[in-house]
Every structure is written in structure tokens, then in C-alpha cells.
Amino acid sequence: MSAPEMAALVAGVGVLMLTFGVFQIASQALLDSRLRIFVRRREVVVPQASVRRARTESRVALVETINKRLRQANYSRKLELDLVRAGLDIQASRFLVIQGIAATIAALAVWRFAGTLPDLKGVAAIIVALPAFAIAWYVPKLTLGFLESRRLSRLEKQLPTTIDAMAGALQAGSSLPQVMEMVSREVAAPIGLEFGIAVREMAVGVPMQEAFDHMLSRARSLDLDMLLTAITIQHRVGGNLSQILRTISHTVRERLRIRGEIAILTAQQRMSGYVVSALPLLVVGALFLIAPAYISKLFLPGIARLMLIVGIIGMLAGFYALKKIADIEV
Numbered sequence: 001m002s003a004p005e006m007a008a009l010v011a012g013v014g015v016l017m018l019t020f021g022v023f024q025i026a027s028q029a030l031l032d033s034r035l036r037i038f039v040r041r042r043e044v045v046v047p048q049a050s051v052r053r054a055r056t057e058s059r060v061a062l063v064e065t066i067n068k069r070l071r072q073a074n075y076s077r078k079l080e081l082d083l084v085r086a087g088l089d090i091q092a093s094r095f096l097v098i099q100g101i102a103a104t105i106a107a108l109a110v111w112r113f114a115g116t117l118p119d120l121k122g123v124a125a126i127i128v129a130l131p132a133f134a135i136a137w138y139v140p141k142l143t144l145g146f147l148e149s150r151r152l153s154r155l156e157k158q159l160p161t162t163i164d165a166m167a168g169a170l171q172a173g174s175s176l177p178q179v180m181e182m183v184s185r186e187v188a189a190p191i192g193l194e195f196g197i198a199v200r201e202m203a204v205g206v207p208m209q210e211a212f213d214h215m216l217s218r219a220r221s222l223d224l225d226m227l228l229t230a231i232t233i234q235h236r237v238g239g240n241l242s243q244i245l246r247t248i249s250h251t252v253r254e255r256l257r258i259r260g261e262i263a264i265l266t267a268q269q270r271m272s273g274y275v276v277s278a279l280p281l282l283v284v285g286a287l288f289l290i291a292p293a294y295i296s297k298l299f300l301p302g303i304a305r306l307m308l309i310v311g312i313i314g315m316l317a318g319f320y321a322l323k324k325i326a327d328i329e330v
Contacts, residue, residue, distance in 0.1 A: 086147035106136035167245035273322030
């Protein structure tokens with residue numbers, strides 16, 4: 001890599017990091033401005049001589065407008081909900097900045113590597129860098145999905161013992177709000193955190209059904225839906241809620257047991273999918289080390305490169321099919 005190209009790459013990464021830093025500072029300034037507006041009791045008169053403060057407030061207003069536009073967008077609302085489901089305390093705008101930085105760095109790296117090949121210079125290198133940009137942009141979304149599934153798994157494992165504790169407290173004479181408050185204080189996250197949010201919403205006047213709907217939107221669990229539906233029905237028509245909760249606890253435990261058995265029975269199928277999908281990549285990597293002149297012909301222009309693209313598409317399709325076969329809903 002020549003000195004000008006290295007300087008351009010470093011300058012590009014520096015500009016991206018500077019942009020991210022500006023977003024962080026502007027977000028903190030926006031938070032401070034909102035807190036000042038929230039706690040003040042009378043209108044604050046800004047002196048005309050305070051030019052610096054006027055410029056700062058204008059920048060904060062611009063950032064607030066951008067964040068408002070992002071929050072109003074459908075993609076931003078869905079992204080904020082995904083972040084909540086994953087248990088990440090981060091704004092959607094910051095996550096988009098992280099996505100953009102990661103995708104740009106990946107595209108620059110692939111573009112620089114492709115430029116070293118004789119037949120991938122100029123426009124061809126840019127075309128090769130575009131898929132890298134798309135993949136790096138999508139990887140954080142995959143990370144969100146993984147974090148959401150892990151958080152949901154922890155929540156569902158906590159449910160049986162939590163339901164038993166709620167049933168015992170109800171049988172001892174506690175009311176439903178007291179039981180929910182007890183769960184929010186004594187049970188660890190994520191289920192304790194979810195009940196704590198629901199308790200605070202109900203304390204400020206949100207109806208129980210609406211608070212439970214919000215909880216289900218943050219944690220998409222069928223077991224939690226069954227629990228909240230039983231509580232809602234009992235709250236409307238009455239009945240022995242403690243006995244109902246013990247029945248639900250038994251059902252949830254059986255569902256978890258069946259899921260564990262299915263995971264054991266399909267472990268070989270899932271492992272086969274990973275091995276079969278990774279085997280071609282391992283073979284190509286080994287051939288690059290053993291016979292680079294032989295395997296490099298696969299990347300030459302013409303039918304070889306077309307076969308490579310078709311093979312990659314077939315690998316992805318096969319991995320997706322094997323994963324769907326082993327994915328059994330309970």
C-alpha cells in the first residue's frame with residue numbers, strides 16, 4: 001500500500017470516528033437540554049450577547065430534529081423495539097452510526113484488497129466492495145437477533161420459578177400489585193425488569209391490559225403471553241389465580257423439557273449443517289496454503305468465477321434449508 005492510499009484510508013476512518021464522536025456529544029447535549037427544560041419553573045431569558053450559547057442551542061435543536069425524524073420513521077421505530085428486545089440501552093441513531101462505520105470500514109478494506117488483484121481494479125474493485133458493505137451493514141442486525149433470542153431464553157427459563165413464587169405469594173394473602181412489585185424487586189433481569197416496567201406504568205395510570213401488551217411487545221414469549229392472559233382473565237371474571245398459576249407453571253416446565261429433548265434429538269442435524277457449510281471454506285483455505293497456484297484459477301474471470309458465485313449461493317441455500325429442518329417449534 002502506497003503512502004497516499006494509506007493516508008486516504010486513515011483519513012476516512014478518522015472522519016468516521018469523528019462523526020461518531022460528534023453524535024455522542026450532541027446526544028449528551030440534547031439530554032442536558034431536555035433535563036433543563038424539564039426542571040425549570042419559569043422561562044429563562046437568554047442574553048443577546050451570549051452568541052456561543054445561541055449557537056450551541058441551535059445545534060442541539062438540529063440534532064433534536066434529526067432524532068425526531070428518525071423516531072417517526074417506521075424503520076427507526078422497529079429498530080428501537082429490536083434494541084429493547086435485545087436488552088441494549090442504546091438509541092437507534094447511535095446504532096445506525098455504528099452500522100454505517102462498520103459497513104464503510106469493511107467496504108474500504110475489501111476495496112483495498114481487490115485493488116491489489118490484476119483484474120479487479122477501478123470500477124470492478126468498487127463493485128466487489130458493495131457486497132462487503134451490505135454484509136457488514138447486516139451483521140449488527142444479526143447480532144441483535146442473537147441477543148434477543150438469548151434474552152428470551154433466559155426469560156423463559158426464569159418463568160417457572162417466578163410463577164411458583166407468585167402463586168405462593170397470592171396464596172399467602174398478597175394482592176396482585178404487591179406480587180408484581182415483589183417479582184420486580186426480587187427476581188433478576190430480564191423478567192424482573194419487565195415486571196418492574198409494568199408496575200411503574202400501572203402506577204402512573206396505564207391500564208393493566210395495556211401494560212401487559214407493552215411487556216409482550218418487549219418480550220415475544222408464548223409462555224409469558226399465557227401467564228399474562230391468565231392474569232388478565234382472572235382480573236376480569238375472578239377465580240383462584242394461585243391454582244391457575246401453578247397449572248401454568250407445570251405447563252411451562254413441560255414445554256421447556258420437550259424443547260430440551262428436541263434440541264438433543266436435532267443436535268446431530270444442526271451440527272451436520274454447520275460442518276457441511278464450513279467444509280468448502282476450509283478446503284479452499286487449505287488449498288490456498290498447499291497449492292495457491294492451483295486454487296487461484298478458481299478466481300479468474302470467466303466460467304470459473306461464475307461457478308464460484310453459484311457455489312456460494314448453493315452453500316447459503318443449503319445451510320438455510322438444514323437450519324429450517326432442525327428448527328422445530330413447540
